[in-house]
Amino acid sequence: MHWIDSIPPIAPLTETISTNQIRAYYRGAEPIKGFVIYTVPFNRDNALEEATIVKIMVADKTIDLDLTEVPAKPDDKIFIATVDRNNNVSEWLEVK
Numbered sequence: 069m070h071w072i073d074s075i076p077p078i079a080p081l082t083e084t085i086s087t088n089q090i091r092a093y094y095r096g097a098e099p100i101k102g103f104v105i106y107t108v109p110f111n112r113d114n115a116l117e118e119a120t121i122v123k124i125m126v127a128d129k130t131i132d133l134d135l136t137e138v139p140a141k142p143d144d145k146i147f148i149a150t151v152d153r154n155n156n157v158s159e160w161l162e163v164k
Contacts, residue, residue: 076156080148082163088135090163094128094150101151102126105133106160110143114162119147135164 077100080092094100105123112118122139125131138146146164149157 073152073154074156077150077152077158079159079161080150082148082161085132090133090135090148092131092133092148092163094130096150099153100128101153101155102128103131103133104149104151104157105138106147106149107138107140107144108147109141110145114145114147116160119160124151133163 077094077098078096080094080103083091083093085091092103103125104121105125106119107122108114108119125133133148135146140146145162147160147162149160151157
């Protein structure tokens with residue numbers, strides 16, 4: 069019988085580099101595929117059902133993200149999460 073991992077990775081940590089740039093860090097031991105960027109309209113709840121995936125960034129530990137390059141409306145909220153090798157998604161973190 070095959071074992072399937074359904075445990076999500078831990079959420080990323082973020083650091084502000086400049087006004088529109090952040091650095092996201094993955095600090096877990098489990099390997100990840102990368103980071104997922106979501107947007108949510110400003111007038112909607114912060115729920116995954118309201119979110120749109122706008123970018124998937126392949127990385128193993130760190131990415132730099134320019135928030136002006138995220139395809140979002142000016143008032144949209146932007147979130148980031150990590151994705152592991154089994155496509156489990158971490159809790160997301162609001163970055164704008």
